[in-house]
Amino acid sequence: MVNGRGAFQFHSRRAKLSRxxxxxxxxxxxLVTFFxxxxxxxxxxxxxxDGQQGTASDEIRSExxxxxxxxxHSEVHMKDQQLWGTPFSFGLHPCVKSTSKYKAAQxxxxxxxxxxxxxxxxxxxxxxxxxxxxxxxxxxxxxxQLDRRSFWKDSSSFADIFDEAHFIKSLEGDVRVxxxxxxxxxxxxxxxxxxxxxxxxxxxxxxxxxFKDYQVIHAPKSDSRLANNDLPxxxxxxxxxxxYHALRFSPPIESLGKKLVERLRSRNGxxxxxxxxxxxxxxxxxxCTYGLTKAESDELRIMRERVSHWKVKKINSTEQRNxxxxxxxxxxxGIFLRTLGYPSSTLIYIxxxxxxxxxxxxxELASRFPNLIFKETLASTEELExxxxxxxxxxxxxxxxxxxxxxxVPSYSGNxxxxxxxxxxxxxxxxxxxxxxxxxxxxxxxxxRGEISEGSSxxxxxxxxHENRQGAKRKRRTATPGVKGxxxxxxxxxxxxxxxxxxxCSTKSQS
Ligand SMILES: *[C@@H]1O[C@H](CO)[C@@H](O)[C@H](O)[C@H]1NC(C)=O
Ligand SMILES: *[C@@H]1O[C@H](CO)[C@@H](O)[C@H](O)[C@H]1NC(C)=O
Numbered sequence: 001m002v003n004g005r006g007a008f009q010f011h012s013r014r015a016k017l018s019r020x021x022x023x024x025x026x027x028x029x030x031l032v033t034f035f036x037x038x039x040x041x042x043x044x045x046x047x048x049x050d051g052q053q054g055t056a057s058d059e060i061r062s063e064x065x066x067x068x069x070x071x072x073h074s075e076v077h078m079k080d081q082q083l084w085g086t087p088f089s090f091g092l093h094p095c096v097k098s099t100s101k102y103k104a105a106q107x108x109x110x111x112x113x114x115x116x117x118x119x120x121x122x123x124x125x126x127x128x129x130x131x132x133x134x135x136x137x138x139x140x141x142x143x144x145q146l147d148r149r150s151f152w153k154d155s156s157s158f159a160d161i162f163d164e165a166h167f168i169k170s171l172e173g174d175v176r177v178x179x180x181x182x183x184x185x186x187x188x189x190x191x192x193x194x195x196x197x198x199x200x201x202x203x204x205x206x207x208x209x210x211f212k213d214y215q216v217i218h219a220p221k222s223d224s225r226l227a228n229n230d231l232p233x234x235x236x237x238x239x240x241x242x243x244y245h246a247l248r249f250s251p252p253i254e255s256l257g258k259k260l261v262e263r264l265r266s267r268n269g270x271x272x273x274x275x276x277x278x279x280x281x282x283x284x285x286x287x288c289t290y291g292l293t294k295a296e297s298d299e300l301r302i303m304r305e306r307v308s309h310w311k312v313k314k315i316n317s318t319e320q321r322n323x324x325x326x327x328x329x330x331x332x333x334g335i336f337l338r339t340l341g342y343p344s345s346t347l348i349y350i351x352x353x354x355x356x357x358x359x360x361x362x363x364e365l366a367s368r369f370p371n372l373i374f375k376e377t378l379a380s381t382e383e384l385e386x387x388x389x390x391x392x393x394x395x396x397x398x399x400x401x402x403x404x405x406x407x408x409v410p411s412y413s414g415n416x417x418x419x420x421x422x423x424x425x426x427x428x429x430x431x432x433x434x435x436x437x438x439x440x441x442x443x444x445x446x447x448x449r450g451e452i453s454e455g456s457s458x459x460x461x462x463x464x465x466h467e468n469r470q471g472a473k474r475k476r477r478t479a480t481p482g483v484k485g486x487x488x489x490x491x492x493x494x495x496x497x498x499x500x501x502x503x504x505c506s507t508k509s510q511s
Contacts, residue, residue, distance in 0.1 A: 079341065082341070083340070083341055083342060083407070084270055084406050084407065084431070085431070086428060086429055086430055086431060087429050087431060087470050087471055087472035087473070088472060088473075089428065089429035089472065089473045091506050091507040092428070092429065092473060092504055092505065092506055092507075093428075093504070093505060093507070094240075094244070094426050094427065094503060094504060094505075095237070095503060095504065095505035096237050096240045096241045096244070096245070096503055097237065098173075098174075098234050098237060098238070099233060099234055101234070102234045104173045105135070105172070105173060105174055105175050105176050106138075107140075107176060108138050108139060108140055108176065109140075109215060110137070110138065110139045110140065110208075110211045110215060110216075110217075111139060111140050111141075111142055111178075111181055111185065111215060111216045111217070112130070112133065112134045112137065112139040112140070112141050112142065112216075112217050112218075112219065113142045113144075113145075113181065113190070113216060113217070113218045113219070114126075114127070114130045114141070114142070114144040114145070114218075114219045114222050115144065115145045115147070115218075115219070115220050115221070115222070116130075116144045116145065116146055116147055116222040116223075117147045117150065117220075117221050117222060117223055118147055118150055118223050118415065119147075119150060119391075119392070119395065119415060119416070120161070120391075120392040120395040120396060120399070120416070121395070121399070121414075121415040121416045121418075121419040121420075122223050122415045123144075123146060123147060123222065123223075123392075124243060124247055124419065125223070125243065125415070125419060125494075125496045126221075126222030126223045126224070126225070127144050127222060127242070127247060128239050128242035128243040128247065128496070129222065129224075129225050129226040129239065130144065130219065130222050130225070131171060131174070131175055131177075131238065131239070131242040131246070132226055132231075132235050132238050132239050132242070133195070133204055133219075133225065133226060134175045135174055135175045135235065135238055136201055136204040136205065136208075136235065137204055137205075137207065137208040137211070137217075138208065139175075139208075139211070139217070140175070140176040140177070140178055141175050141176070141177045141178075142177075142178055142179070142180060142181055143158050143159075143164060143167075143168075143177065143178070143179050143180070144158060144222065145157075145158070146158055146161070146392070153391070154390050154391045154392040154393075155390070156390050156392050156393060159250065160250060160390070160393065161249060161250055161253065161392055161393060161396060162247055162248065162249060162250055163248045163249065163250050163251060163254075164179070164250075166246070166248050167246045167247060167248070170241070170245055170246040171241070171242065171246050174238055174241065174242075181216065185215060185216060188215060188216070189214065190214060190216040190217065190218045191210045191213070191214040191216070191217045191218065192217075192218045192220065193207065193210065193217055193218070193219060194219070194220060194221060195207065195219055195221075195225045196225075197224045197225060197486070197489065198224055198225075198226065198227045198228065198486070198489035198490075198492075199225060199226060199227060200227050200230065200231070201231055201232065201235065224494075226239075227489065228476070228489070228492045228493070228494055228495040229476070229478070229492065229495070233502060236495070236499070236502035236503065237502060237503060239495065239496075239499075240426070240499055240502070240503035243423075243496060244423065244426055244503075249396050249399075249400070252386075253387075253393060253396045253397065253400070254400070256379065256383060256387070256397060257396070257397050257399075257400030257401060258400070259379075259383075260375070260378050260379055260397065260400075260401055261400065261401055261404045263378055263379075264347065264349060264373065264378065264401070267347055267373075268345075268346075268347040268371070270346075270347070270406045270407075271346075271347040271348065271349055271373075271405055271406060271407075272337070272342065272346060272347070272348045272349070272405060272406065272407045272408070272409055273348075273349045273351050273398075273401055273402040273404075273405035273407070273408050273409070274333065274348050274349065274350055274351065274352075274409050274411065275351045275352065275398070275402060275408070275409070275410040275411060275412075275416055275417055275420070276327075276330060276333065276350050276351070276352040276355065276411050277327045277352065277410070277411050277412035277414055277416075277417070278327055278328075278329060278330055278352070278355050278356055278357075278361070278411065279352060279353050279354060279355065279356055280300070280303070280354070280356045281303075282327055282412065282414070283300050283327070283356055284300040284301075284303040284304045284307075284310075285304065285307075285310055286315070286320060286325060286326055286327070287300070287301075287304065287312075287315025287316075287317055287320055288317055288320055288321060288325075288326035288327065289317040290317055290318075290321050290326060290329065291329055291331075292357070296356075296357070297317075321441055322438070322441060323438060324436070324437035324438025324439070324440075324441060325437075326412075326437065326441075327411045327412035328411040328412070328435055328437060328440070329361075330355065330361055330362050330364060330365035331364035331365060332411075332440070332444055333365055333409070333411050333435075334364055334365040334367070334368035334369060335368070335444065335447070335454060336435055336440060336462065337368070337369065337409070338368050338369075338454065339454065339458055339459045339462040339463070340433070340459075340462060340463060340466065341459065341463070342369075344368060344369055344370065345371060346369055346371065347371045347373060348369050348371060348372050348373065349373045349374075349378070349401055349402075349405065350372055350373065350374050351398035351399075351401060351402045351416075352398070353391065353394070353395075375394065375397060375398070375401075395416070398416070399416065399419070399420060402416075402420045403420055403423050403424060403427070403430075405430075406430075406431065407431045407432075407433060408420055408421070408424060408430070408431070408432045408433070408471075409432075409433045409435070410432075410434065410435075411435065412437075413434065417434075418494050418496060418497040419496055419497075420432070421434070421471065421497055421498070422494070422495075422496045422497045422498055422499055424471060425471060425473075425498055425499065425500060425504065426499055426503060426504060429471055429472060429473055430471065431470055431471050432470065432471035433466060433469060433470055433471070434466075434469045434471075435466070435469075436465050436466065436469060439465055440462070440465075443458070443461065443462065473500060473504075474498070474500070475498075475500060475501065476492075476493045476495070476497075476498045476499075476500065477492065477493035477498075478492060478493075479491045479492045
């Protein structure tokens with residue numbers, strides 16, 4: 001009995017045990033299934049991170065991982081190209097050779113003397129025009145006198161800034177150039193002529209009749225004396241030869257400029273040259289006082305009233321700014337470059353004279369881009385000695401560094417900005433970003449009022465706004481429609497801002 005009972009008890013215990021084991025097995029199976037499902041779910045979730053709804057099998061999904069990384073990689077690469085690369089300009093090259101009809105310059109005893117006016121770049125383009133004018137008039141050009149009276153008050157002579165011997169030699173076939181008038185001719189009466197602005201070939205042919213009565217014609221001004229358009233190809237190419245080849249800077253300037261470019265490259269490889277035209281004369285001239293104190297605004301107004309050759313005296317700063325006629329402030333430039341996608345580690349060379357308001361006014365640019373470089377920090381005091389008190393010579397250093405930069409950004413469209421942009425187009429459409437100041441002001445004002453914030457959506461707007469303002473190939477803009485008479489010329493794009501197509505050719509066309 002005891003056994004029987006015992007056996008029963010044993011049987012029932014076994015039954016209990018096997019039931020228990022079965023439930024454990026089911027439990028484990030459920031656990032494993034749950035675990036597997038979770039695993040698959042997690043792995044799918046991870047792969048679907050790029051937003052794609054896939055129906056493909058898991059094997060294919062797992063193979064997509066490296067592909068996904070490639071996409072990321074090429075996005076980074078594309079972004080790099082968008083920020084630093086040269087705008088598409090395949091097969092274009094500089095072309096400045098004269099045509100087969102072009103005849104070598106002959107000796108003449110008619111002389112053209114010139115006093116070049118304005119800052120460095122106004123003088124450079126003016127001199128290049130005068131080379132072309134001397135050619136049209138069959139005159140010998142005497143090395144121009146440089147402006148010593150402009151705002152910059154620079155006492156430099158032609159030979160201090162330019163390589164004079166090279167200038168004379170390289171124009172040999174085009175125009176005879178002499179250092180000074182031959183002895184005896186200096187003292188005879190000269191004709192003094194203010195040539196009309198943006199004049200045509202016919203105008204100068206007419207003017208050359210003056211040589212019947214005078215052996216020397218003196219031009220007291222050289223800026224914008226020659227039309228941008230409708231000139232023979234040989235004259236346009238001569239302007240390019242003069243500006244890009246003959247008007248080389250003097251050896252000390254060229255050599256220091258080259259050294260400074262190398263120094264910038266060795267720091268980071270790439271750099272932006274920022275022409276930050278936030279200088280006293282520019283702010284006073286344009287009447288732009290946005291963000292300035294009452295005392296500063298007054299100082300700028302008084303300066304404007306005192307400079308006799310600045311004709312416009314009464315300026316409403318708000319209206320001026322809304323029209324896009326003010327240079328961007330350092331803070332605005334900082335926001336602009338960040339929204340374009342330049343990382344805060346970007347090296348930025350400040351091509352400018354003294355910034356109005358000094359380093360305090362640069363704080364909001366420096367907080368976004370701490371790697372700001374000035375010529376004073378890039379070069380030693382000894383290296384800069386002899387340059388610093390000559391505005392045109394330091395401007396020449398800025399010019400070289402700006403032309404050679406990976407990206408050039410002018411905060412205002414003055415003579416320097418135009419000349420550098422044109423030179424960069426000539427050398428292969430290097431990236432020049434021209435801020436659309438009128439539309440940017442609207443963006444900055446919205447930011448100021450807190451209606452938008454600096455972020456990816458603002459970035460998209462600003463990038464879109466500047467898609468076609470990066471220095472890619474395009475024809476020179478003609479006059480603004482509706483503008484009549486001589487004022488038309490003022491609205492044309494300057495020849496030197498965009499020497500395409502005359503001096504930039506595609507591989508197929510003749511050079
Ligand atoms: C300049 O010289 C050329 C060749 O000698 C001549 O054909 C042309 O008419 C001259 N131009 C002027 C403006 O004197
Ligand atoms: C300047 O122009 C703005 C906008 O047109 C106007 O609101 C403001 O009153 C003007 N300021 C002066 C001093 O005339």
